[in-house]
Amino acid sequence: SADLAFEAKSARDYAWYDVSSFLTYRVLRTGELEVRVRFSGFDNRHDEWVNVKTSVRERSIPVEPSECGRVNVGDLLLCFQEREDQALYCDGHVLNIKRGIHDHARCNCVFLVRYELDNTEESLGLERICRRPEE
Ligand SMILES: [Zn+2]
CATH class of the missing domain: 2.30.30.140 (SH3 type barrels.)
Structure with a gap:
């Protein structure tokens, strides 16, 4: 399949969860990119900002x-x-x-x-x- 699926690391427990959607982006003063993720199976109360470089990757x-x-x-x-x-x-x-x-x-x-x-x-x-x- 050509569909890329992603997982992201939560800062709450350092575990990886499947991403259902990327909501928006922001660039920190350091130049690093963060993305707001909605985790698969969770509602918006569990949305998190995660570092794209260290905490987002193609799904295992x-x-x-x-x-x-x-x-x-x-x-x-x-x-x-x-x-x-x-x-x-x-x-x-x-x-x-x-x-x-x-x-x-x-x-x-x-x-x-x-x-x-x-x-x-x-x-x-x-x-x-x-x-x-x-x-
Ligand atoms: Zn075996």
């Missing part, structure tokens, strides 16, 4: 079981982090991969990631990671 892509080989140690992933009090999509880097034998329908690989936000580590299955689009 769920990894199909048949393409888990594209994920490598060192990669930046968008990870579904589930904790007692919250569940967020946040950035993590792959530290290690335990490759499992599997078919195209089911991936048994385990991806050890370190979250950028707090440097904690967690082992995740494929269903909890999204990869970054090719540059």
